[in-house]
Structure formats: structure tokens, C-alpha cells
Amino acid sequence: MKKVLMKGNEAVAEAAIMAGCRHYFGYPITPQNEIGAYMSARMPKIGGVFLQAESEISAINMVYGAAGAGKRVMTSSSSPGISLKTEGISYLCGADLPCVIVNIQRGGPGLGTIQPSQADYFQCVKGGGHGDYKTIVFAPSSVQEMADLAVEGFSAAEKYRMPVMILSDGTLGQMMEPVALKYPAPKLPTSDWAATGTQGKRKPNVINSLFLLCEQLESAVVSRFERYKTVVQNETRVEEYQTEDADICIVAFGISARVGRGAVNLARAQGLKVGLIRPITLWPFPSSTIEKAAQKVKAFLTVECSMGQMVEDVRLATAGKKPVHFFGKAGGTIPSPEQVLAEIIKIGGVK
Amino acid sequence: MIVFDKPKSLSDKPMHYCPGCTHGIVHRLVGEAIDSLGIQGKTIGVAPVGCAVLVYEYFNFDFVQAAHGRAPAVATGIKRANPDNIVFTYQGDGDLASIGTAEIVHAAARNENITVVFINNAIFGMTGGQMAPTSLPGQITQTSPYGRDVKACGYPVRVSEMLSTLDGAGYIERVSVTSVKYIKQAAAAIKKAFEYQKEGKGFSLIEVISTCPTNWGLSPSDALKWAEENMLPYYPLGVYKDRNN
Numbered sequence: 119m120k121k122v123l124m125k126g127n128e129a130v131a132e133a134a135i136m137a138g139c140r141h142y143f144g145y146p147i148t149p150q151n152e153i154g155a156y157m158s159a160r161m162p163k164i165g166g167v168f169l170q171a172e173s174e175i176s177a178i179n180m181v182y183g184a185a186g187a188g189k190r191v192m193t194s195s196s197s198p199g200i201s202l203k204t205e206g207i208s209y210l211c212g213a214d215l216p217c218v219i220v221n222i223q224r225g226g227p228g229l230g231t232i233q234p235s236q237a238d239y240f241q242c243v244k245g246g247g248h249g250d251y252k253t254i255v256f257a258p259s260s261v262q263e264m265a266d267l268a269v270e271g272f273s274a275a276e277k278y279r280m281p282v283m284i285l286s287d288g289t290l291g292q293m294m295e296p297v298a299l300k301y302p303a304p305k306l307p308t309s310d311w312a313a314t315g316t317q318g319k320r321k322p323n324v325i326n327s328l329f330l331l332c333e334q335l336e337s338a339v340v341s342r343f344e345r346y347k348t349v350v351q352n353e354t355r356v357e358e359y360q361t362e363d364a365d366i367c368i369v370a371f372g373i374s375a376r377v378g379r380g381a382v383n384l385a386r387a388q389g390l391k392v393g394l395i396r397p398i399t400l401w402p403f404p405s406s407t408i409e410k411a412a413q414k415v416k417a418f419l420t421v422e423c424s425m426g427q428m429v430e431d432v433r434l435a436t437a438g439k440k441p442v443h444f445f446g447k448a449g450g451t452i453p454s455p456e457q458v459l460a461e462i463i464k465i466g467g468v469k
Numbered sequence: 470m471i472v473f474d475k476p477k478s479l480s481d482k483p484m485h486y487c488p489g490c491t492h493g494i495v496h497r498l499v500g501e502a503i504d505s506l507g508i509q510g511k512t513i514g515v516a517p518v519g520c521a522v523l524v525y526e527y528f529n530f531d532f533v534q535a536a537h538g539r540a541p542a543v544a545t546g547i548k549r550a551n552p553d554n555i556v557f558t559y560q561g562d563g564d565l566a567s568i569g570t571a572e573i574v575h576a577a578a579r580n581e582n583i584t585v586v587f588i589n590n591a592i593f594g595m596t597g598g599q600m601a602p603t604s605l606p607g608q609i610t611q612t613s614p615y616g617r618d619v620k621a622c623g624y625p626v627r628v629s630e631m632l633s634t635l636d637g638a639g640y641i642e643r644v645s646v647t648s649v650k651y652i653k654q655a656a657a658a659i660k661k662a663f664e665y666q667k668e669g670k671g672f673s674l675i676e677v678i679s680t681c682p683t684n685w686g687l688s689p690s691d692a693l694k695w696a697e698e699n700m701l702p703y704y705p706l707g708v709y710k711d712r713n714n
Contacts, residue, residue, distance in 0.1 A: 141550060167549045172575035176542035179535065179572070183546020186533045187513070187554075191546070209536050313531035313547065315511035315554050324525045326516075326534040 121296035126261040127152035127194075129297050130220055130284065131160070133265035134192050137272045138304030139218070140166035141191040143180035145173060145199060148232045149288040150222035153194040174199040178206030178219075185215040186325035188312030190272055190304075194220035196288070197238050198229060200246075207281055208247030212327025214342070216275035216307075218268060219253075220284045222291035225450030233450025234288030236372060239427035242285050243400045250339050252346050254282045254353060255400040257371040261295035267398075269301050276307045278349050285400060287423065289373045289452065349402055356404035357396040360386065364393030366462055367411050369432050370421040371397045373452060378421050380455030385462055392462055400428070408435035417465055418442045421458055423451070441465075476500030478509045482526045489682040489689025491646045492520060492588065495659075496527055498652070499559070499586060502660040503530070506667060512555045513547050515540045519561035520594040538569025541576035544583045555666055557584040562603040563593040566626050573632070573674075580637035580671040584662045587628060590679040591700060598684030602626040605703055610684070625703060629676045633709035639671035641710040645678035645701065647693045654706075670712065678704055 124132070131153045134142070142157040154170065161168035167184075171177035177193050184191040195203060200221045210217060223238045225231035240246075243255050254274050256267040264286055271282040313323050329335035357375075360382055361367055370378035375396040385392035395411060397404050408418070417440055420429040429444045436442055445461040447453045478500035486492045503509050512530045516522060518537035525532030535543040540558035548556045565573050565587050576583065592610055593599040600610040600617055603625050607616040629643045640662060644655035655677060662673035678700050682692040708714075 141546075143546065169545070169549060171542065172571055175539065176545075176572055176575065179539040179542035180546035180549070182535075182539075183515075183533060183543040183548075184550040185546075186543070187547045187550035189550040191550075205536055206539075213534070313513045313533050314551055315513060316509070316530055318510040322525075322529060322531050324532045324534070326525065326532075328522060328534055330523075 119298045119300055121298050123294050124261060124297050125152055125292060125294050126264045126286065126290040127222065127292065128156050129261045129265040129299070130268045131156035132299060133268040133301070134218065134272070135160055135164065135166070136299060136301050136304070137190070137269040138306050139190045139192050139272065140164070141184045141189045142167065143169050143171050143177040143184070143191070143193050145171050145177045145195065147196045147199045149224060149291050150194050150196045150220065152291070153220060174202035175205065178203040181217050182206055182210055182213070182215060185210065185217045186213065186313050188307065188309035188314055190306065192218045192220070194222065196222045196224045197226050197235065200238060200241065204241070204247040207253065208249055208251060209327055210281045211251035211253065212249065213325050214279040215281070215325065216279050217281050218271040218275055218284065219281055220268070220286065223285065223287040225448070231450035232288065234373060234423060234452060235450050236287055236374060236422050237424035237427065237448070238285065239400065239422070239424060242283050250343070252401055253280060254278070254349060255285050256282065257285050257398060257400050258290060259372050259375045259396065261290065261293065262297045264290055265297055265299055274353060278345055285372070287373050353399060354402040354404050355398035356407045357398060358407070359394040359396065361393030361395060361411060363391050364414070365391040365416045366419060366465065367415045368392065368394045368419050368421055368458065369397070369408065369428070370394065371400060371428065374421045374423055377453050377455055377458060381458035381462065384455050384459045390462065403431050403435070405431070405435035408432055409437070412436040412439040415440060419458070419461055419465060420444050421453060422446045423453070424448060476504045478503040478529050480527055480529050484527055485523060486520065487683040489680065489692060490520070491679040494646045494652060495586065495588060495677055495679065496524070498656045498659045500528065501656060502663045505660060506663055508555045508663065508667060511553060512557070515544045515547070515556065515558040517558065517560040517564040519564045521559050521561060521588070522595065524559050538564050538567070539572055540564065540569065541572040541581070541583070541585065545576055545581050548581065548583050552582070555663065557586060557663070559586045561588045561594065562590065562601045566602045566628050574635070577632045577638040577672050577674065578635050580639060582666055582669060582671050584666045585674040586659065587674055587676045588679045589628070589676050589704065590681040592681050592684050594681050594684055598681070605699055627704060629674070629709045632674060637672060638674070638710050639712045640665045640673040642708045643676040643678065643704060643706050645696070645706055647678065647680065647696045651706070678706070
């Protein structure tokens with residue numbers, strides 16, 4: 119199939135359109151501005167809606183409105199903007215509304231840098247907003263995967279009626295790679311729960327996250343968490359690379375997984391038995407894959423562009439059975455495969 | 470012959486509002502307007518955070534509950550999704566004039582084709598009577614126990630005047646529900662605002678001078694009197710913007 123050269127930000131935008139998304143609300147922030155620019159050029163040509171909101175908060179609330187009206191809708195931002203959107207994400211979860219949110223992470227905290235980072239893991243995977251909720255979090259590690267996971271993101275969001283976050287970073291958003299964008303024609307949702315007007319034919323639909331009685335809220339939250347169990351069963355995704363005979367297993371996602379893969383290749387060239395586990399979904403987290411690996415490997419090395427966030431989930435999954443080491447780079451810097459190899463040798467990966 | 474009946478757009482649910490509160494009157498005026506325009510089946514309301522947080526229980530059409538102050542953004546998403554729907558927000562002064570100022574200003578600036586019913590009673594009601602941006606100079610509230618001190622807290626926000634400076638805003642009128650005469654004017658204004666949207670003319674907002682007997686510490690009748698004597702001079706009634714004229 120014919121491939122085209124695209125930035126990750128452009129690919130995720132085009133894939134969303136191919137998935138039937140016709141509503142995009144956003145606010146400018148680097149390094150994700152290509153998404154808004156792409157949508158602003160494309161949407162008017164295909165009868166879609168592009169709206170640059172007055173703030174990140176308004177953008178996510180426009181998403182909430184359009185999702186409540188039953189539409190396939192998307193927004194995107196980068197770390198400081200996602201902080202502002204977390205209020206809306208909590209409401210989307212509380213009202214069981216589907217949407218896709220793209221986070222092209224940059225260094226933090228605060229205004230941080232515009233360089234790539236993975237330091238929003240806690241915020242995006244563990245919640246970030248108030249209350250008991252989960253969002254499905256996809257972690258692409260190539261431009262192709264940015265596109266593919268956007269398409270699948272809409273399906274998953276609608277199937278489970280919850281937001282899906284594409285947790286990417288400034289590298290994947292900005293870099294160009296050849297991609298093949300070909301997806302089946304989208305099957306748009308028919309949402310009998312949406313606020314579209316009764317037309318005098320049904321009882322009113324109310325999109326809401328408010329409960330006056332705590333017992334009612336408890337039962338809504340418990341039933342939502344029952345649904346989350348099916349997400350864990352059906353949607354957990356992980357990729358393994360050269361793990362069959364590995365003594366040391368790198369665990370890394372997104373851009374760090376590409377560095378990790380390079381480190382595996384360097385290590386193998388030296389005869390070191392090193393493999394890579396790459397979570398593709400961060401929630402649900404592929405704990406069972408890591409748990410199984412813990413029975414075989416001598417140690418894990420978690421690599422992240424942060425001071426160590428996913429490493430806590432790796433430690434939980436291994437339950438202390440094997441040592442879990444960490445190597446990370448903060449503030450918008452990225453580790454090199456050579457640095458990761460040096461860490462592998464340091465923790466005992468000798469011939 | 471029935472000469473007076475409940476609007477079909479209102480549900481049978483008993484309202485939770487305090488005795489003497491004017492929310493019930495405004496709900497009825499909204500219901501009457503929607504009935505008379507025959508738009509009940511395609512209307513979507515957006516509920517605020519505040520005393521009217523349960524407004525969706527009192528109407529017979531679809532509703533979306535918004536986060537505090539975000540109703541105009543939520544309404545924008547709904548209207549852009551389905552432009553044939555009639556979409557309105559129902560917001561108090563804490564919701565619209567305090568935490569939600571960015572959302573209301575930009576919805577008006579965009580000439581978003583929605584209708585806003587804005588209840589101004591110069592106080593935060595649901596949380597127990599705190600000072601609002603619309604509280605009058607010297608007004609005693611839970612968080613201005615010595616009276617609103619303009620040196621520390623600044624001056625009240627006149628929302629209708631402020632928004633009418635925007636080219637995007639289509640129709641803005643301030644009305645009152647403190648007397649029968651004013652209620653009739655309010656009814657006409659609210660109906661006109663919905664007509665405005667129905668005809669695709671853009672953003673409309675009706676500011677309704679209302680009372681809060683409970684948090685003002687007044688009887689319902691004294692509250693009406695207080696509003697007319699103190700609020701109307703500060704918040705003059707009238708049409709602030711009408712693009713048609």
C-alpha cells in the first residue's frame with residue numbers, strides 16, 4: 119500500500135477524520151499545534167466542525183457538549199493544557215461520555231519546556247481529575263501507531279462509553295515517518311442516550327454526573343468499575359521484543375520503547391540476553407505480561423522520559439519477585455540506546 | 470374553558486426552591502416561551518452549578534449538566550453538533566459572572582447561536598449566601614460580613630452592559646421578575662430570545678433581576694422590595710443590544 123510521509127500530529131488528525139470524527143475543539147499549545155492547524159484546514163471541506171476555543175477548559179467542555187449530543191469528537195493538547203482539561207475529563211467520565219483526547223506531552227512541571235516528555239503518566243493513567251474514574255490510555259510509539267490508535271480509540275471510547283487518551287509526546291508528534299492510512303469505513307454510533315431533542319417521541323435524556331444521594335452515586339461508580347473490568351479483560355495491549363530468553367527485560371512505552379528497542383539490539387550484538395516489554399495500553403496496564411516475565415528474567419529495567427512514574431506499576435506487577443531498576447531522563451531530554459545499554463551492564467547484564 | 474395551565478415543557482416534579490425564590494417564575498416563563506414556539510421536542514437545556522443545578526428535573530426535554538461556569542462552552546458543543554436543536558443555558562451570577570466569565574464572553578463574541586437565561590440575585594445562593602461579583606457595594610453576605618468593601622473587592626459586574634459592547638452579541642436585555650408588570654416584560658423578552666435563536670440570528674442573553682430571600686435574610690415580599698429599591702438603580706432594565714434594530 120502507498121505510504122505517505124507525515125508528522126505524528128498530522129497523522130493522528132487525519133486518522134481521526136477517517137474514523138468519522140467531524141468535531142474538533144482545541145486551543146493552541148506547542149508541540150501539538152499541527153493537529154489544530156490540520157483540523158482547521160480539513161474540517162470545513164468535509165462538513166465538519168473545527169473550533170478554536172477561548173481556553174483549554176472551554177475546549178474540553180465543548181467536547182463534553184458534542185459528546186453528550188452523540189457525536190464522535192476529539193480534542194488535543196500538551197501537558198499544561200491537559201492539566202486544565204482534567205476538570206472536564208472528570209465530568210466526561212462521570213457522565214459516561216466517549217471522546218478521544220490526544221496529549222502530546224512536553225517537559226514539566228509548570229510551564230516546563232516544549233521538548234518531549236513522559237512525565238504526565240501519573241496524571242493521565244492514574245486519573246488527574248477528582249473522583250473515582252479511569253480513562254483508557256493508549257501509548258503509541260510510531261507515527262503509524264498514532265494514527266491506528268486514534269481510529270481504535272473512537273471505537274473503544276464508544277464501546278465502553280468513556281474517554282480514551284492517546285498519550286504521546288513531542289517527538290512522536292513532531293517527527294515524520296512513512297505511514298499507510300487505510301481503515302474500514304467508520305460505523306458511526308447511534309446513541310439513544312444522547313441529548314438530541316426528544317422530538318416528542320421519548321422521555322427526556324439527561325447527561326449528568328450529579329447525585330444527591332450518596333448511595334446512588336456509589337452504585338453508579340461501582341457499576342462503572344464493573345465495566346472497567348471488561349476493559350481490562352478485552353483491551354490490554356502489549357508488545358514483546360526478544361523476551362523469550364531474556365535475562366534482563368526493559369519495560370518502556372512510547373518514545374522510550376524505541377530507545378529501549380535500540381538498546382536491546384546493541385545488547386544482543388554484544389551477546390547480552392536482553393528483551394523489551396512495551397505496554398501499548400497504560401491503562402489497562404499489562405501487569406500479567408510483566409508478572410509472567412518476572413518468573414523468567416533476572417531483573418527489569420524501566421526506562422522513561424521522567425523521574426520514574428510507570429516504574430511503580432512495573433513494581434506492583436512484579437510484586438517484589440525480581441528487582442526493578444529505573445533509568446530516566448527528565449525535563450524534556452531523551453535517553454540514548456547507549457545510555458540504556460550502560461545501565462543494563464551496570465545492573466549485571468554481563469556476558 | 471382552561472384559561473391558565475402549566476406549560477407542557479415543565480415537568481410535574483415539585484421544585485426544591487426556597488419559599489419566595491423567583492427561580493420558579495423564571496422556569497415557568499422559559500416553559501411558556503418554549504411551548505408557544507413549538508420547540509419542546511428539539512430543545513436542549515444546559516444546567517449550571519448553583520441553586521438551579523437540578524433544573525433538568527423541572528423541564529420536559531433533554532438536558533446536559535455542565536461544570537461550574539462552563540455552560541456556554543457545553544452549549545457551544547451541543548449546538549455545533551446539532552445546529553437544528555434549540556440550545557439554552559440557565560445560569561446564576563456565581564456561575565456566569567464569576568467562575569464562567571471567559572465562557573460567556575467568548576460565546577457572545579462568537580455570536581454562538583444559543584440563548585442564555587442569566588439569573589442575577591446578587592449572591593451565591595446554593596453555597597449559603599457568599600458575596601457574588603454582582604453583590605452591591607456595602608451588601609452584607611456570608612463572606613462580606615461588614616458589607617462589600619469596594620476598596621478590597623471592587624465593584625459589581627454589569628454583565629448586560631459588558632457583553633453588549635461585543636459585536637458578536639445579538640440580543641441582550643435586562644428584565645426583572647419582582648412585580649407583575651416586570652414579569653410580563655420578562656416573558657416577552659425570554660420568548661424573543663428563543664425566537665432569535667430559532668431564526669438563526671445568533672447569541673441572545675436575558676438577565677433576570679431576581680431575589681434570594683433566604684440568603685438576603687428577608688421575607689419574600691421584603692426581598693422583592695429590596696431588589697426594586699437597591700438592584701434596579703444599579704442594574705437598569707432595558708434592551709442593551711438588539712442587532713435587529
